[in-house]
Amino acid sequence: MSGTLRVLPLGGLGEIGKNMTVLEYEDRIVLVDAGLRFPTAEMMGIDLVLPDFAYLRDRVDDIEAIVITHGHEDHLGALPFVLRELGGESPPIYGRPLTMAMARSKLDEHRLKDVDLVDTKPGEPFDAGPFSIELIHMTHSIPDASAVAVTTELGTVLITGDYKFDQTPVDGGPADMARLAELGRDGLLLLCGDSTNADRPGWALSEAVVGPKLEEVFARCEGRIVVTCFASNIHRVQQVVDAAAGLGRKVALIGRSMKKNTNIGKSLGHIDLPEGILVQPREIDDWPDHKLVVISTGSQGEPLSALRRMAHRDHPQVELRQGDTVVFSATPIPGNERAINETIDRLHQIGCDVVTTRDAPIHASGHGYAEEIKLMLNLTQPEYVMPFHGDHKRIRLHGELAEAVGVPEENIFRGENGLPLEIDAKGARWGEPVQSGMIFVDGMDIGDVADVALRDRRMLSADGIFVVVATISEQDGSSVADPEVIFRGVSFKEEAEQLIDDIRDAVDDSIEKAAKEEIREIDLLQQVLHDDLAQFVYERIKRRPMVLPVVVEV
Structure with a gap:
């Protein structure tokens, strides 16, 4: 060998x-x-x-x-x-x-x-x-x-x-x-x-235990039921469909991947959908609350998932309201706990009842x-x-x-x-x-998104951005117009507005200093402006917004 x-x-x-x-x-x-x-x-x-x-x-x-x-x-x-x-x-x-x-x-x-x-x-x-x-x-x-x-x-x-x-x-x-x-x-x-x-x-709980427990939870619900699980968990979709059918409820599938995987599972014989049990998302409001179960993606609090959008009242087809019950038939993937907890808190704010695996063995x-x-x-x-x-x-x-x-x-x-x-x-x-x-x-x-790109995004999300446009003379590098100051995404707007005149003065001072030192290359001049303004803003307001200087020669 x-x-x-x-x-x-x-x-x-x-x-x-x-x-x-x-x-x-x-x-x-x-x-x-x-x-x-x-x-x-x-x-x-x-x-x-x-x-x-x-x-x-x-x-x-x-x-x-x-x-x-x-x-x-x-x-x-x-x-x-x-x-x-x-x-x-x-x-x-x-x-x-x-x-x-x-x-x-x-x-x-x-x-x-x-x-x-x-x-x-x-x-x-x-x-x-x-x-x-x-x-x-x-x-x-x-x-x-x-x-x-x-x-x-x-x-x-x-x-x-x-x-x-x-x-x-x-x-x-x-x-x-x-x-x-x-x-x-x-x-x-x-x-x-x-x-x-x-x-x-x-030993892990058997999947066979989950179906009857779901039906027990459903039987206690008087209003609409929204069940969220992994779209690929075809077993769970079948169990929810069976529990809904046993209680005379219709089922609506919400989320592109949920619909796609359910269709794949059905075509291969892994899912059996009783005739007439599915209703289209656009028909949800046509059915009484006690006759409907919604199966949705978003069990991990994903930002663009269907349930997350429902929790933020941003879903085009499902508007949650008091009296709805949301069932999390999944456990958090390590690292997703914060997003899931935020979603659950939003659901409570709306007035929904929330059932998780802590409340009943509804996931294996x-x-x-x-x-x-x-x-x-x-x-x-x-x-x-x-x-x-x-x-x-x-x-x-x-x-x-x-x-x-x-x-x-x-x-x-x-x-x-x-x-x-x-x-x-x-x-x-x-x-x-x-x-x-x-x-x-x-x-x-x-x-490979460079570390600096992610760092910039975090900075923008925290303290916003200052854009400073300086116009200088091509001959001697002196300032020939008042600097323009634009800021976006700053949480300290009033302080920033009070600073604008002072920032303009700081820009003029920085340009004057660069002109004396005969710094004429645009890249170098923008670096000088960046360093001077970043230091000035931090000294005044103890924050570090992104500073983006733009130099225009005329």
């Missing part, structure tokens, strides 16, 4: 989201997952956050296949951006039918047509260069979730994807524990396991708890363990669980994005780190 197997996470370690892993052997590559995550509050104006896949840019021709474990955004959402940015002929994309249908929908939005999407069944291995790849059925909060077993001459790597061991799933059979145990008996080289709920003891996590992680470890009996899919705390806890079931501490590799694990006949060790991190989607642009 010659050669070295490299397992390189480009996303998903030290964070929740943007999962992406490169498997490399004999200079050939298989990419598992291409996910994204949503921006944090300080990422002003950023729409999406992608893994930095610069490592792949010069290796496009080496990619044999891209395998997607399931259809959630943190595993699939970056795929169109990756394909668009890498260019060249796209490698085949493998995944189960629902996952591939969601991928096709995303690629169509980006006008990416000539991509080979391959519906793949669990238990039917296929070859990709030196790799043999097999999908293994797992249970999660979306149908068609899979683990990925990648085999080379050195052995088999198992990337679990997101999973839990739900013994009573609402769609399909339980996880294929028999196949996982076979991998363990045959000798699993490396387990890359989901760490999301490593900090939660016991799709990620296994500590006992399920230990079960995965005991079934597969890996030689090496590399915890995936979690922040550093959860990765550490996952490692402790591996030790608890007998994996030697030296065989547990707690990694980070950009740090490859290299395995050969002699054993496993860390390799040389490669470039990793984040790239941003800002409107239609994709790229």
Whole structure:
């Protein structure tokens, strides 16, 4: 057995989201997952956050296949951006039918047509260069979730994807524990396991428990019911539809992704909609309050989501009012708590009743708890363990669980994005780190938004901007007209207005000083003006608005 197997996470370690892993052997590559995550509050104006896949840019021709474990955004959402940015002929994309249908929908939005999407069944291995790849059925909060077993001459790597061991799933059979145990008996080289709920003891709640609890909550509601959940949580949409039908209520779907994913789920047989149960959003006001359930996106408080707009009374089709009940059938993704709490507070201000998982078991996590992680470890009996899919705390806890079931501490590799694990006949060790991190989607642009750009946006949001236009003589650099001062977004407007004459004097003083020092280049003169005015404004009002000087020569 010659050669070295490299397992390189480009996303998903030290964070929740943007999962992406490169498997490399004999200079050939298989990419598992291409996910994204949503921006944090300080990422002003950023729409999406992608893994930095610069490592792949010069290796496009080496990619044999891209395998997607399931259809959630943190595993699939970056795929169109990756394909668009890498260019060249796209490698085949493998995944189960629902996952591939969601991928096709995303690629169509980006006008990416000539991509080979391959519906793949669990238990039917296929070859990709030196790799043999097999999908293994797992249970999660979306149908068609899979683990990925990648085999080379050195052995088999198992990337679990997101999973839990739900013994009573609402769609399909339980996880294929028999196949996982076979991998363990045959000798699993490396387990890359989901760490999301490593900090939660016991076992995750079964999805089957949620449906009856939703119906109990609905039965107590006299007015309209708005349920918010992940648009990709097709199981939950079905459970809400069933609960509404049982109580004689109609259902309206709000949010583009909610409608799109429900249609995909229906076409593949994952969702059964009783005849006539759906009403169009424009018909919502035509139905009595006690006869209506709305299913909406926005469970994570996303700024432009349907529920967030409803909470801010900005939705064109749904106006919430006192007596409505809003049900959060989802748990916060770490980092989204503030946005969710703000949304909930707005709903209370309107007069809505709000039901969350603290009030009733109306959501079941799709990620296994500590006992399920230990079960995965005991079934597969890996030689090496590399915890995936979690922040550093959860990765550490996952490692402790591996030790608890007998994996030697030296065989547990707690990694980070950009740090490859290299395995050969002699054993496993860390390799040389490669470039990793984040790239941003800002409107239609994709790229590395410089720290200075985000800093400028934060400054603008805090203290606003002063624009100062100075007109100088081309001959001697002296001021030939009164400076013009414009300010926007300042919270200290009255103070600023009182300062205008003083700022004009400061501009004249700065220009006079520059003229004496014979500073005539526009760029240098603007820098001098910036420094002088920024210092002047701070000394007067103890604030740091952005100062933008503009110099015009006449």
